Amino acid sequence: MMQHKEYALNKLKGMGDEVLEKILVEEVPSIKIPSRGTGNIIYNEEKRYFELGDRKGTRSLGNVKQIKKMAQMMCVGNFCKELVNIQKTATMREMYYVSEGWDVGFDNQQESNNITEDIEVTLGVSRENLGLLPEEDGAAVYGDITLRDDDVEFNALPRHLLLEERSNLTFPFEER
Secondary structure (H helix, E strand, O other): OHHHHHHHHHHHHHHHHHHHHHHHOOOOOEEEEEOOOHHHEEEEOOOOEEEEOOOEEEEEOOOHHHHHHHHHHHHHHHHHHHHHHOOOOEEHHHHHHHHHHOOOOOOOHHHHHHHHHHHHHHHOOOOOOOOEEOOOOOEEEEOOOEEEEOOEEEEOOOOOOOHHHOOEEEEOOOOO
């Protein structure tokens, strides 16, 4: 558990340091961000899930259209760094409301979510390890789905439920 948090903290510091180092040597800071477009999604047969491919885009302070997004990334990164440092969490919605006090706040919740996803894929760290939770009550699963984690298997559809009575099961977030 703490290993993942330390890893996340190091990645967040590294992202900030990389930008700061370029500023100090009077170079234009930029960050390579993996493309999340459908053309960059690859199915990994061995792991049996989809992964991002190798395509990346560049977000740069040298592009006027990207300055706000780059600043938002730095603010979200700093917010997450503080969460990890004090061993606290916040929901994505809470972060969005906190961002209203930033000079580079978001126009809406989706914009905030997109920047958070950019940080996740750029650093290779889950939002949970960045101190951010998708929602307070975890995630809901609907229908006949089987979840496997190593040797543990769980079907989200209890056998005693009839087709007409199916609803959803909620899984609270648990950190490992």
